Amino acid sequence: MKIVLVIDQFDDANNGTTISARRFAMALREHGNEVRVIATGKPADYKYAVRQMRFFPIVEHLITSQGMRLAIPNKHVFEKAAAWADVVHFMMPSPLGISGLKHVEKLGIPHTAAFHCQPENITFTLHMGNSKRVNDFVYNRFRDSFFNRFTHIHCPSNMIADQLRRHGYTAKLHVISNGISPQYQYGKRDKEPWMDGFFNVLMVGRYAGEKRQDVLIDACAKSRYADRIQVILAGKGPLEGKYRRLAKKLPNPIVMEFYEPERLLEILHMADLYVHTSDAEIEAMSCMEAFACGLVPVIANSPRSATPQFALEDQSLFPAGDSDALAARIDWWIEHPEHRAEMEHRYADHAKLYALDRSIELTEDMFRQAIAEQRAAGTPAK
Numbered sequence: 019m020k021i022v023l024v025i026d027q028f029d030d031a032n033n034g035t036t037i038s039a040r041r042f043a044m045a046l047r048e049h050g051n052e053v054r055v056i057a058t059g060k061p062a063d064y065k066y067a068v069r070q071m072r073f074f075p076i077v078e079h080l081i082t083s084q085g086m087r088l089a090i091p092n093k094h095v096f097e098k099a100a101a102w103a104d105v106v107h108f109m110m111p112s113p114l115g116i117s118g119l120k121h122v123e124k125l126g127i128p129h130t131a132a133f134h135c136q137p138e139n140i141t142f143t144l145h146m147g148n149s150k151r152v153n154d155f156v157y158n159r160f161r162d163s164f165f166n167r168f169t170h171i172h173c174p175s176n177m178i179a180d181q182l183r184r185h186g187y188t189a190k191l192h193v194i195s196n197g198i199s200p201q202y203q204y205g206k207r208d209k210e211p212w213m214d215g216f217f218n219v220l221m222v223g224r225y226a227g228e229k230r231q232d233v234l235i236d237a238c239a240k241s242r243y244a245d246r247i248q249v250i251l252a253g254k255g256p257l258e259g260k261y262r263r264l265a266k267k268l269p270n271p272i273v274m275e276f277y278e279p280e281r282l283l284e285i286l287h288m289a290d291l292y293v294h295t296s297d298a299e300i301e302a303m304s305c306m307e308a309f310a311c312g313l314v315p316v317i318a319n320s321p322r323s324a325t326p327q328f329a330l331e332d333q334s335l336f337p338a339g340d341s342d343a344l345a346a347r348i349d350w351w352i353e354h355p356e357h358r359a360e361m362e363h364r365y366a367d368h369a370k371l372y373a374l375d376r377s378i379e380l381t382e383d384m385f386r387q388a389i390a391e392q393r394a395a396g397t398p399a400k
Contacts, residue, residue, distance in 0.1 A: 019385060020052045022099045024118050025109040026089040028057035028065070035134045037279075038196045038303060039109055045197070045378045056099055056118065058089045066095045068114065091117030100127045105385045107172075110135055111164035119167060128392040130384060131165060131189075132172040133182060138298035138322060142227030143256070147298065157185040165189065170388050172381060174301035175324030192384045196303055197377030202310040204366035207287045216248035216270065217352055220289040220313070222282065222304035223296065225255030225274075230295040230318065235264050235272070236341035237293075243352050245269045250289065252277050286311040291351055291358075297338050299323040310369035312362040316347045330364060 025039045043053045043064075054064050061067040071088040089112070096118045100106065105128040108115045115131075122129045137156035138147050146152045165171060165182075171189045173179040179191045209218070219238060223229045231251055238247045249268060251261065254276040265272035277285060286292075292308035292315045302325040309315050309328065319326045320338035329335045333350055336343040351358050 020104045022103040022106045023055045025057050026112050026114050027087040028055050029059040045374050049378050058087050066099050068092045089114040096121040100125045111160050128388040130170045130388050131168045136300050138228045161187055170384050177324035178300045194380045195372045195377050197374030198306050198310050198372045199374050202307040204312040205287045209288045213288050217246045218248050218289045219291050220250045221293050222252040224253050225257040228298040230297050233295040233341050234293050237344035239267045240345040242349050294325050299325045309365035312366045314358050314361045
């Protein structure tokens with residue numbers, strides 16, 4: 019198939035949606051498909067480039083601090099891409115996606131969507147993440163302006179599919195994991211000097227309100243073994259300054275840095291425990307990649323997060339937002355190294371259920387359904 023992905027940012031792998039899109043595009047090609055993208059950045063053989071939106075400095079900083087860029091819609095780009103494509107897959111309900119959808123509808127090109135942007139990703143940035151009324155408004159806005167114009171939507175988890183059904187989304191919902199790439203597999207390597215001598219507790223994710231890294235910092239400060247723990251927050255984001263100030267109470271200096279995927283993989287193979295504190299999460303690829311590498315996860319049990327589905331026992335869960343409970347869980351895993359070693363292998367085996375190849379096969383099937391429906395509706399599909 020000839021597949022066009024519509025995503026505002028594709029070049030810089032500094033947010034979860036872009037990382038998933040890049041992995042997705044590569045895997046689709048490996049399965050014999052041709053893939054092009056419509057995105058900001060420099061033109062390339064695989065890319066229809068569009069210009070980046072510019073905002074007032076405060077707004078610009080707010081957007082880019084989340085690892086995002088927004089694109090200016092371009093009618094001619096969509097016409098060119100649609101003339102080539104068998105199917106157009108939209109990754110975000112952004113101005114680029116909303117405008118592009120109008121063009122592919124007019125041209126009769128098969129199209130599908132993915133639900134990657136949870137309302138809480140927006141509302142927590144605006145300090146309204148715990149308002150059900152505000153989150154419902156965003157769900158409904160996404161529905162009416164974008165998603166209910168599709169017949170097929172990719173949902174990375176049952177949790178988010180259930181949310182869409184509750185909010186009146188009418189498309190067929192395909193629950194398909196974003197998929198774990200094959201390089202993430204069980205492995206241990208000797209700790210580098212900066213990690214040696216510590217019990218290294220890792221979390222990967224943007225420094226953003228819904229991710230709740232503050233809970234991890236508080237928990238490690240309360241741990242009975244606080245003097246042994248080194249906290250590693252892999253990522254970047256607008257709350258970096260806040261978390262560095264909060265971490266001053268830790269006995270050992272916190273490590274906060276954004277790592278490229280190859281380097282992060284090395285750290286995953288050296289760390290001792292993975293903690294995922296997020297209050298809102300559509301799937302949490304970072305957690306999946308961690309336990310695929312043999313790191314036992316401790317996961318916030320939040321009703322707005324899909325990540326608790328991965329826990330294999332109660333010791334891998336704690337009540338969301340409860341730093342005392344998290345401290346107790348961390349202490350338990352420190353005190354039970356033999357059980358942790360056993361569970362590392364169980365989690366790595368469990369990760370095989372979410373292999374990327376299987377996700378690609380299911381997504382290809384979704385594309386074929388959309389193409390067949392377009393043909394049946396009387397619009398020739400290529």
